[in-house]
Structures are given as C-alpha cells and as structure tokens.
Amino acid sequence: MLNIFGESRGAFCDQQSRRNFIKVGALGLGGLSLPQLLRAEQQAGKGSSRKAIIMIYMPGGPPHQDMYDLKMDAPSEVRGEFKPISTKVPGIRICEHLPHLASIADKCVFVNSLVGSVGQHASFQCMTGRSPNNQPPGGWPELGSTLSRLHGDPLSVSPPYVNLSPKMRHTPYNFGKNSFLGMGHMPFSPAGEIKSDMALNDISLERLGDRKNLLRSFDQFRREVDHSGMMEGLDSFNEQAFDVLTSSRLLEALDIGKEDPAIRARYGKGTEKEQGDAAPRLNEQFLIARRLVEAGARVVTLSYSFWDWHGSNFKRAKENFPDFDQALSALIEDLHQRGMADDTTVLAWGEFGRTPTINAQGGRDHWPRVANALLACGGMNTGQVIGKTDRLGGEATERGVHFQEMFATLYHNMGIDPNTTTIPDLTGRPQFLVDTNYKPLPEVI
DSSP states (O other), rough: OOOOOOOOOOOOSSSBBHHHHHHHTTTTTBBBOOHHHHHHHHHOOOOOOEEEEEEOOOOOOOOOGGGGGOOOSOOOHHOOOEEEOOOOSOOOOTTTOOOHHHHHHEEEEEEEEEOOOOSSSHHHHHHHHHSSOOTTOOOOHHHHHHHHHHHHOTTOOOEEEOOOOOOOOSSGOOOOOOOOGGGGGGGGGGTOOOSSOOEOOOOOOOOOOHHHHHHHHHHHHHHGGGGGGGOOOOHHHHHHHHHHHHHHHHHHHHHHHSSSSHHHHHHHEOOOOOOTSSOEEEEEHHHHHHHHTTTTTTTEEOOOOOOOOSSOOOHHHHHHHHHHHHHHHHHHHHHTTTTTTTTTEEEEEEOOOOOOOOTTTTOEEEETTOOEEEEEEETTTOOOEEEOTTTSSSSSOOEEEEEHHHHHHHHHHHHOTTTTEEEETSSSSSSEESSTTTOTTTTTO
C-alpha cells in the first residue's frame, strides 16, 4: 500500500490515526487506480448530479421476524420473546428494541417480503443485485462500480464509490471487488488493504503541498517499481489523484472530529470490537457516510456488525438492535434536516432471513425464502410497509419483492432508467442494469 510518513494528526472513529488513513487508504482503489478512475470519468463526460446512495450491509442475515415483522399469533417456538411497539405511522408496529426507528417510521419503507436470495453467506447479491452464477466475463459489477461508470463527476475530487467496510474474516462477506467495468471503477477504501507496501520515503504530510518535491520523489519511486508493472506512468491524473489525497474536502469528510459533538452523540459510538467473523458495530461510519455524500461521493457502502445468530438470538439482538436503531435513525433524520433526503437513498439489508422456528441453541438458522430490508429518503413515498409473510414469517404471501426490484428502485432514484440503460462487458456486449422483467417499486415512486 502507499505509505506516506508523517505525524499523527488525531484519530478517526475507529481510532486509526489520520496518518494511518493515508497509509491504508490513499489512492487505494483496489490498487493505484484512482488516476485510472479519474481518466475514465473524464473520457465518459459524466454529469454533475448530486444524487447518492448509502448502503448498509448487515453480514450474516438479520432476523426479519424479530425486527419489522413480529408474529405475535405464532407458537412460542416461532414468536420469540420480543414484543411490537407502535410507530409514528398508525398500523405499523416494529420491535420494542427499535424505538428510534419507530419514532421516524413515517420516513421509512419496511420491505417485509424480500425474495430471490440465492442462500449464500456472501455480500455479492446485496452489492450487485445479481446471482453469482453464470456471470459474464469479468463478473457483475457492484452498484457503486456501475454508478461510478454512469454517474461519476469529473469535477469532483471525491471518488464516486467509497467502501468503508473493513476486511472481514469470512471472506465472502467482503466486497469492493473488480468486475467487467475494470479497476477504474473499484471503490476507494479507507479501511482496505492491497497486497504490497509501497512507500514514498521522506515525504511527510507537511510536504505534500510541495508538488515539485513530491513528484520528484514519486518519479524515483516509479523507477524502483516499474519492473513489477504496478505503475503505468505519471500524468495529470496522478496529480489529480494527489489532489484527492490532499483535498481538505475529502479528508475533512473522513475526519469526524470536525463534526458537531451533539450530532456525533446522536449517532452514538457502537463498538470497535469485531463481531463474529464480520464487522464491528461502528455507528460513526453512518456519520462518515453522510459526510462523504456531502463531499461528492455517489455510493457509500459499509458493513455493520454480524447477524448470523445460530445461538442466543435474543441476547445478541438486545446487544445489536439498540446501536443499529440509533445509528440508522440518526442518519435518516440527519439527511432530512440537511435537505439531503430527496437526493440520498438509504438501504439497510442482509443476504437472507432467518428460520421461523427457534433452534435448540436459542438461535435462528439460515432462511433464504424471505427476508426484510429498510429503505429511506431518496424522494420516495415513505411511511409504509411493502409485502406480507405468512403466520410464521416463513413465506411471502403478498407482494414478494426481488433483489433486482430493489436495485431497479435504487437506479431509478439516481435518475437512471434501469430497463433501458446498458453498460458494455469485456466482450463489448451491452448488459442491462437489471433483468428487464424487474421494475422499480411502484409503491415508492
């Protein structure tokens, strides 16, 4: 990774120093590909829309029947110990441990009938909307990569796709991967890793402003690594890449120390401890996501906690639900208060749901037949529930919503027609953003 030595200047929400952010994140779009991204954006002549998406991935699959779709008439081995509470919207009731979301239910869409999961413990379907089977050469692109290709801003020093997720031990949970769109549309990953450690020796943060010395040092660095093929040369796009590195706009977005303490307190802290084999519960990532959208990012993704509760389901829910409730409700309210709600779509979901029957360990197992999701903002018609499940919460009985319908809605909210817009794969063949039989949710548009 690119490692620029300098003094620590304080810490971000995960207690990494600002210097460490430069080390692990700068120019790190899966490799030194930010110049490629900038070049591709300029060639594509993309527009300057300010619409954006914040996607919260819940690795492991959250228990749908314990969150927004409680089944009080089901037998005790299905119903569990939680009770529903009333919300801001008459007739909508959700879990007692989600009171903040209940108070802003008028700003949310609860999708209780998500279907079409392939049943894999992986982020792929949440990130692409697609099945991992029978992919075109190069692989399906993630939402952020597609919108980088279609909707990046050549005048912005903020990367169009930012992935805040840490590297998770269960590798299929990880995302931010290459696709047929190429490395130029991989995400900027402040918490990411690349395979080698490349260093600009003797260049401190204070000297980054001295472009002449920086480029001279970088030129020496290039000669030392050219034999590996890792660098393709320097041009104005490399300079613009350093503009991203030195941009006060991007760095300030990542530095939540500059945020109003009252707003930080509203989001909460969560915990820095890794949960299971997935991610920590870092509530301030939700705040960073909002700040990155303000700085010009098109798509910001993050992973939140670990939801694969084969045992102690209700104990773990009592630990996770309050933090999740605080962070997500704070984000939604913050977007409304800042006038960003119409242009920024929020989606929180996992790869599948959980079994209706509670197992002998007090947990719920994998259940790909139905799951849930929460949508908010994006100029949508909110304050509603879409879909119903049966008495046990095991099957969608009304208005099953497919993963691709969710993606069609996200693209629609970005001002893109998902049923007519195409992107070329590696063979030059045009690929639709979603299969043409899937449309945006009419209930919300």
